[in-house]
Amino acid sequence: MKDGFRQAMAWLHTWIGLIFGWLLFAIFLTGTMSYFKAEINRWTHPEIPVRSVPAAASIERAQAYLLQNAAGSSRWFISLPDDREPALGVMWQTPAQEGKRGNFTRKSLDPQTGEEIQARSSMGGEFFYRFHFQLQMPHPWGRWLATAAAMLMFIALITGIITHKKIFKEFFTFRPRKGQRSWLDGHNAIGVLALPFHLMITYSSLVIFMSMVMPASIVASYGNNVQAFYADIFPNTNGAKATGTPAPLTPLMPVLSAAQGQWPEGNIGRIVVNNPGDANATVAVFRSSADSVIHDTGLALMFNGVSGAMQSAPAPRSGPMLVSGAMYGLHLGEFAGPLMRWLYFIFGIAGTAMIGTGLVMWLAKRQLKHVKSGVLPLELRLVHVLNVAGMAGLMVAVAAFFWANRLLPLGMAERGDWEINLFFSVWGLTVLHALLRNGRQGWREQLALGAVLFAGLPVLDIVTGGKYLLASLQQGDWVLIGFDLTALVTGLFMAWGATKFRPVPPVLVARGDEQAAPKKSRQLGIDTTQLEGEVN
Amino acid sequence: MLLATLLCYVGFTALCLSMSKHHGELLHSKLSVGRGRLLRVLGWALLCLSLSSALSAPAWGLALVEWFAALMASALLLVFLIPFRPRLALILAAAGLLLSPVAAFNQLLV
Numbered sequence: 001m002k003d004g005f006r007q008a009m010a011w012l013h014t015w016i017g018l019i020f021g022w023l024l025f026a027i028f029l030t031g032t033m034s035y036f037k038a039e040i041n042r043w044t045h046p047e048i049p050v051r052s053v054p055a056a057a058s059i060e061r062a063q064a065y066l067l068q069n070a071a072g073s074s075r076w077f078i079s080l081p082d083d084r085e086p087a088l089g090v091m092w093q094t095p096a097q098e099g100k101r102g103n104f105t106r107k108s109l110d111p112q113t114g115e116e117i118q119a120r121s122s123m124g125g126e127f128f129y130r131f132h133f134q135l136q137m138p139h140p141w142g143r144w145l146a147t148a149a150a151m152l153m154f155i156a157l158i159t160g161i162i163t164h165k166k167i168f169k170e171f172f173t174f175r176p177r178k179g180q181r182s183w184l185d186g187h188n189a190i191g192v193l194a195l196p197f198h199l200m201i202t203y204s205s206l207v208i209f210m211s212m213v214m215p216a217s218i219v220a221s222y223g224n225n226v227q228a229f230y231a232d233i234f235p236n237t238n239g240a241k242a243t244g245t246p247a248p249l250t251p252l253m254p255v256l257s258a259a260q261g262q263w264p265e266g267n268i269g270r271i272v273v274n275n276p277g278d279a280n281a282t283v284a285v286f287r288s289s290a291d292s293v294i295h296d297t298g299l300a301l302m303f304n305g306v307s308g309a310m311q312s313a314p315a316p317r318s319g320p321m322l323v324s325g326a327m328y329g330l331h332l333g334e335f336a337g338p339l340m341r342w343l344y345f346i347f348g349i350a351g352t353a354m355i356g357t358g359l360v361m362w363l364a365k366r367q368l369k370h371v372k373s374g375v376l377p378l379e380l381r382l383v384h385v386l387n388v389a390g391m392a393g394l395m396v397a398v399a400a401f402f403w404a405n406r407l408l409p410l411g412m413a414e415r416g417d418w419e420i421n422l423f424f425s426v427w428g429l430t431v432l433h434a435l436l437r438n439g440r441q442g443w444r445e446q447l448a449l450g451a452v453l454f455a456g457l458p459v460l461d462i463v464t465g466g467k468y469l470l471a472s473l474q475q476g477d478w479v480l481i482g483f484d485l486t487a488l489v490t491g492l493f494m495a496w497g498a499t500k501f502r503p504v505p506p507v508l509v510a511r512g513d514e515q516a517a518p519k520k521s522r523q524l525g526i527d528t529t530q531l532e533g534e535v536n
Numbered sequence: 537m538l539l540a541t542l543l544c545y546v547g548f549t550a551l552c553l554s555m556s557k558h559h560g561e562l563l564h565s566k567l568s569v570g571r572g573r574l575l576r577v578l579g580w581a582l583l584c585l586s587l588s589s590a591l592s593a594p595a596w597g598l599a600l601v602e603w604f605a606a607l608m609a610s611a612l613l614l615v616f617l618i619p620f621r622p623r624l625a626l627i628l629a630a631a632g633l634l635l636s637p638v639a640a641f642n643q644l645l646v
Contacts, residue, residue, distance in 0.1 A: 172552040176619050193611040196604050293597050330601065343605045350612070 006163060013159040014362065016152045018383070021359040022390035023135075023149050028355060029394060031132040031201075032348025033125070035333055035341055036483075038084040040125030043461075043483040044405045045108075046468035047119040050086045050477050053111040055268060056253050058088045061114030063252045065107075066090055066276070074102055074242070076273040078252075081111045082288065088114075095242075121416040122405050127423075128398075133205075136424070140212070147213055150205040157191075157198055164188055180364060187357040190350040197347040198354070204331035207324055234298035235315075245279040250308035252283065258310060259285040259301050266291045273305060281305025294322055295329030359387050376439075385434040385442075392446035393430025395494065399453035400426040402487070406464045444501035447494045455491025458484035537602050539639035540590035542632040544603075545610040547582030549629035550575045552614065562622050583607075589643065 033040065042048065062078045070076060070092035079089035087108035094102035108117045123130075134142035161167065171192065174185045191198065211218060211229075222229045252271065259268060269288035275281045284300035299314040317325065329335060333344045363383050370376055376384065401423040408415055408422075434442045461469060461484050472480045552558045554575035559567040590603035617625035 169555075172548075172555070172558055172615050172618065174615050174619055189615050190612070193615060194608045197608060293601055326597070335598065335601075340602065340605060343609055346612075347605075347608060 006165075009159040009162040013156055013163050016156045016159070017355070017358045018362050020149050020152045020156075021355055021362075022386050023145070024153055025352060025355045025359070025390055026394055027132050027135075027146060027149060028348065028352040029398075030128040032345060032352060033398075034129040034132055035336075035344045035348060037125035037129050039479050039483060040128070042086070042479045044122045044124030044402070045119040046465045046472075046480065048087045048108060048117055049110060049112075050472060050475055051081070051110065051112045053081070055080050056256060058109075058111035058114075059252050059256050059271070061111065062088055062090050062109060063249075065109055065114055065116075066092060066273075067249075069107075070105070071277060074275060076271075076276050078271040078273075080268055080271070082267070082290070087111070087117060120405075120410050121414075122419055123416050124405070127401070127420060136420070143209060143212060147206065147209045150202055150209075151213075154199075154202045154206065157195075157202060160191060161195075164192070167192060180361070183357055183361045183364065187354060187361060190354045190357075194347050194350045194354075198351055200327075200330055201348075201351065204327040207327040208331060210324070233321075241280065242275040242278040243280045246277055247279040247281070247306045249273065249276050249281055249305055250283070250303075255283050255285065255303045255308050258303070258308075262301055262310075262313065263287060263291075272300070276305065279306060282311070283308075289329070289332070289334040291335070293329045293335050294325040295332055295334065296321075296325045356391055359383075359391070363387060384439060385431065388434035388442045388446055389427070389431040392443060392450060392494075392497075393427055393434065395450040395490075396430055396446055396453060397423050397427035399450055399457065399487075402457055403453060403460065406460050440501045444498050447498035447501065451491045451493075451495035451498055453491070454487050454494060457487035457491070537590060537593075537599070537606060539636060539643050540586045540603055541606040541610060542636045542639055543582045543586035543589065544606050545614065546629050546632045546636065547579045547586060548611050548614050549579075549625070549632075550582060551579030552618070554579060558618070562618065562626060589640070592643070 058080060059078065066073075066076050066078075070090075072095070073092040074095040075093045077089075077091040077093075079085070079091075081088050088111040089106070089108055091104055091106040093104050096102045108119060109115065110117050130136075133146045135146055136142065137145065170185070170188065174182075174189045176182050178185075206213060218226065218229050252273075256268060256271070260266075267288035267290065268285060269290075270286040272284040272286070273281065274284070282305045283303040285303065286297070286300045289295055289297075296317065299317070301313055302311040303309065304311055333341065336344055363380065366380055367376065370380070401419055404419040404422040408418055412418060430446055433446065437445060461480070465480075469480050469484075553562060554567075554572045556567040556572065559565070559572075586606075587603055590599045590606070593599040613628075614625055617628070
């Protein structure tokens with residue numbers, strides 16, 4: 001019975017892993033990149049200068065800019081610059097008309113001058129971040145698919161633990177250069193050793209979308225009035241209606257200092273002004289999400305927008321809200337400092353590698369039977385093509401996105417969209433390439449191309465954005481050069497992966513007799529061991 | 537958090553050495569039953585000590601997250617060092633053992 005159960009779990013693990021593996025690989029890879037969303041944004045918008053301007057001064061500039069450019073909006077949003085985001089972000093929403101939500105406009109300001117920064121149009125890190133849970137699909141389908149994948153990932157993790165017979169006995173075991181054995185060891189080691197991370201990241205993703213996935217408890221308590229639920233959860237964003245009587249907005253700087261007085265050790269994250277210029281204006285001051293593990297977008301200090309007096313402090317949250325906020329915060333990792341952020345990134349890569357090694361093993365195990373004939377059946381060929389394009393091809397597409405960011409003309413219409421179009425076109429081409437080239441060549445060429453593109457990024461950056469790089473280095477700012485170095489290391493790693501796919505020596509192929517067959521199969525096994533390159 | 541990280545790494549190394557397979561591989565000697573038990577107890581004790589030292593920080597929520605990160609990172613480092621740089625894995629553990637009293641003293645002062 002026990003064995004039967006374990007076998008059933010192994011079956012589930014294998015097939016979930018195969019069918020959702022490529023999607024999960026892409027979600028994990030882009031999600032891992034999103035830990036450096038702000039840093040990627042810096043690299044894709046090198047025009048944004050790094051300034052150290054006190055928060056008080058930049059809020060005045062934001063207010064002046066918004067008064068001039070966004071009078072008559074229903075809401076203003078101001079994000080103060082911080083260590084990771086050097087620009088002063090402003091956004092405003094036009095009033096709702098005929099039941100339709102008003103449009104948002106977003107601008108980046110130089111906190112020193114208050115002028116708009118003319119940065120290139122690019123989605124940057126935001127693209128990878130959005131892709132990892134929306135998959136570039138129309139709302140809400142992408143979220144549903146990503147959440148379904150997360151649920152299956154969770155099942156795959158649990159079934160994986162059950163399937164793994166020697167979880168303690170082989171806890172410290174990794175045997176390299178042993179073909180299939182090494183792949184399984186590696187898959188198990190990164191799965192087990194970083195298991196707390198894998199479980200946390202997968203479970204928390206379900207918590208983040210719980211109101212979408214499991215709305216039953218909300219429906220039971222609130223019926224069809226979902227708005228009432230959100231009003232309870234986010235008491236401060238539920239702004240009152242404008243009265244229509246104009247009244248000048250209070251200066252925001254004193255409001256900010258009053259808020260800072262309430263949070264002596266905290267940082268201010270975002271300021272939202274509801275109905276600016278109206279008698280019924282309110283100002284909500286939110287705490288920076290870097291301040292606490294618990295992520296809570298609903299808590300704010302509320303101020304009267306005309307008198308500037310404080311109206312209400314946030315009420316303490318209930319236990320379940322704190323737990324869900326902690327799950328949210330753990331997933332996003334916004335509280336993490338540089339070291340912790342790198343660790344998040346490394347564990348994210350570990351998760352990606354776990355999925356990648358699983359996919360490779362699925363195929364390698366079944367490929368062995370066909371080594372003699374040298375011809376793969378159609379379904380295995382399909383898995384092979386998806387493995388190459390889903391892993392190496394995705395890396396090539398990511399690199400292409402960054403190349404597009406530097407090479408597309410700055411004045412091009414819809415430039416940001418073109419970067420994304422290029423990303424998907426290149427990814428599509430890698431599928432085509434994997435279809436046309438046979439097994440090992442497909443891997444080798446795509447890994448080599450990825451290596452050239454990634455290792456070339458620093459060179460491209462120096463050629464096209466050298467002055468930005470130099471300026472940032474003079475200020476002792478390591479973000480741009482850190483991106484370039486990471487790209488270089490990624491490129492070298494892919495190059496190493498590509499060298500493991502050297503063509504099989506012709507002697508072996510030509511002989512093809514009974515004696516050579518086991519030798520060849522061993523070679524195949526060894527070579528797949530080295531696939532790890534593409535995983536990173 | 538330095539102390540917690542060092543203790544995690546040393547604790548995992550002790551647990552690893554308490555298994556005869558790894559003991560032979562790393563120290564090239566046979567593991568006696570008593571020694572194996574001692575190393576196992578020592579390993580678990582160090583991991584528990586590591587958790588308690590991490591949680592002595594005032595912000596225990598953040599400290600718990602950091603402890604998990606230290607736990608996973610030290611285990612990953614150890615497991616991938618053993619096959620490629622076994623001596624370095626042991627040297628790091630010895631250094632960790634020597635440094636941890638200093639780190640503990642430092643933590644007491646702060």
